[in-house]
Amino acid sequence: MNAQLASLTRIAAAPSRIIIGLMSGTSLDGLDIALCEFSGAGLETQVKVLHFVTMPYTEDFKEDLKSVSFKTQVSLQKVTLLNAVIGSYSAELILNALKEWGYPAASVDLIASHGQTIFHAPVSLHQQNVYPNATLQIGDGDHIAVQTGIITLSDFRQKHIAAGGEGAPLAVYGDYLLFSSPDENRILLNIGGISNFTYLPGGRNPDQVFSTDIGPGNTLMDQFVQRNYPGKYYDQDAAIAKAGKPSRALVKALADHPFFKQPFPRTTGPELFNLDYLQQAQLNSGQESLSKEDILASLNEFTAYSIVTAIQQSIHDQSFQVYLSGGGMHNPLLVQKISEGLGFPLKNTEELGIDPDAKEAVLFALLANECVAGGQTDFGRRRGVPSVTMGKISLP
Known part of the structure; x- marks a missing residue:
């Protein structure tokens, strides 16, 4: 041999x-x-x-x-x-x-x-x-x-x-093997460039496990920062987004895409969610003159909205706990908006024994x-x- x-x-x-x-x-x-x-x-x-x-x-x-x-x-x-x-x-x-x-x-x-x-x-x-x-x-x-x-x-x-x-x-494979619980319903929410989650209902029944990409995580925000703020690669501590005000019209236009009407599970990437996508949404909503801070605040709002909406559309009549991982968990404004949208505080995978980073x-x-x-x-x-x-x- x-x-x-x-x-x-x-x-x-x-x-x-x-x-x-x-x-x-x-x-x-x-x-x-x-x-x-x-x-x-x-x-x-x-x-x-x-x-x-x-x-x-x-x-x-x-x-x-x-x-x-x-x-x-x-x-x-x-x-x-x-x-x-x-x-x-x-x-x-x-x-x-x-x-x-x-x-x-x-x-x-x-x-x-x-x-x-x-x-x-x-x-x-x-x-x-x-x-x-x-x-x-x-x-x-x-x-x-x-x-x-x-x-x-x-x-x-x-x-x-x-x-x-x-x-x-x-992520569903590792999430199921490492983090499923005999009694707690869990959502493992990862916010990387693209956001995704795995739903692990209590009982460890593999036929009930559900996993899907959601849409943009950090990618739209990061791309915008990298183009408009030389030397920066991301909005550290959401400092720029906090200085702006989200445009409801732009958020609505960003969410108005056939991808969000596709059935779960679905996958996506920055091939779709990029600065061309943002520019088209600005044109569609008449928001071309927004300040950079307002645009980034709108992207933050849109990202949180897409995450909350996907979870609510997928998980019906069930109580669950969300455990965060990925770079987006370090964006305090994004985490705050997701928590407010779901109506309860979020945890991270440190509480399950794994460093979320x-x-x-x-x-x-x-x-x-x-x-x-x-x-x-x-x-x-x-x-x-x-x-x-x-x-x-x-x-x-």
């Missing part, structure tokens, strides 16, 4: 595994790296986060990513080059993090790399019925495996699409754990949640 395959077999059969989870989102701010210890699999999964850090990207690298992200036309050469560059850069950041933690790379069993999403194209978005759902993440797993010496799993979303899903959201990286580490040591879990028969394991394996 190939020695690397024998090593993978030993890792799969071991009572516990050390797995690094990687996540780089649409905000392009840096690479989330979570060093996790897993035991068990499926509903018996136990995880301990040993270390977590977000390694910031250089400004030049951010600009490289922006140049190929969420555009229908880009340089094919640039995409090809960045596929290798992102893999190598991820390996460098992993090794730097391990050095800072004093943790030897030889003690890590697996790396789980989400990669960098540069385009997400479900049929509902591209509307070309001769083509299937599709998505593209770059950042080659072989580069990570070879340069770190650690078996790497990557490209998780393709299996989801091949099995009939749309490639997103994938680390949650997405941890969930991809969990997908790697399921791929090598699990695969027996029934995730129910809800549309968009095929019962599959995910991840392509790259050997060092």
